[in-house]
Amino acid sequence: MNNSKAPQWGRVIGIIMIVFGSLGVFYQMYKILIPSIFSMQRNMMNDFDRMGRNNPGNRVFENMQEVWFMSDTQMTVMTIGGILGILLCVFYIVGAAKLLKKGEQNLKIGKMVLFIFIGYNVIFCSFLFAGGSIFARMIAIYAIIGLVADIVFTIIIVSNNKEEYNLNYAADSDDLLDDI
Structure with a gap:
């Protein structure tokens, strides 16, 4: 049996x-690209608005902007959040790879990554739901899915036998048969 092999739950x-x-x-x-798409869309809507200044239908465009569009602050935070998110995703992947090998430090890194991402997703979801944009709230759905998954992963890691990540841990005979 390979002694550096992590427990099955950790590998999964x-x-x-x-x-x-x-x-x-x-x-x-996608979060980094969204602000440029919204900027382009805002310019198009302003052009439509200028064409129909005397048209009472231009209230439709104003209402659409209030509901669908994000503020400049939201777009800036979205871009910064996306750049920070890419760096955190790389860290997340590294932490996940650490869970594939035995070692108490590997388990600590895996848990730390999950806690950091839970915090990041809570802050980002709070920001997106604080604004009035429906589109921002739709984007937050993906962050909520990630948040729920990370909470589930954390619960699984905390509830399982952490001794299995100890390099000196000797598996019982049932565990040995699982690896054959």
């Missing part, structure tokens, strides 16, 4: 976290 969580972290990189890039 690590692999799932690697997949989520990889998907998270794309989500973070």
Whole structure:
């Protein structure tokens, strides 16, 4: 038996976290691109508004901007959050890879990564829900899914036998048969 092999629950969580972290990189890039899309959309709506100044239908455009569009502050925070998120996703993937090998330090790093990402997602979701933009709230749904997954992963890690990550841990005979 390979002594550096992490317990099965740790390997499963690590692999799932690697997949989520990889998907998270794309989500973070999306958050970086959103402000430029909104800026372009805002310019188009302003052009439509100028064409129909005397048209009573231009209230529709004003109402759409209030509901769908994000403020400049929200767009700036979205960009900064996306850049920070990419860095955190790389850290998340590294922490997940650490869970694949035995070592008490590896387990601590895996837990630390989860706690950091839980905090990041709570702060980011709070920010997105604080604004009035429906689109910002739709973006927050992905962060909520990540938040729930990270909480579940943390519960699994905390509730399982952490001694299995100790390099000197000797598995009982049932565990030995699982690895054959």
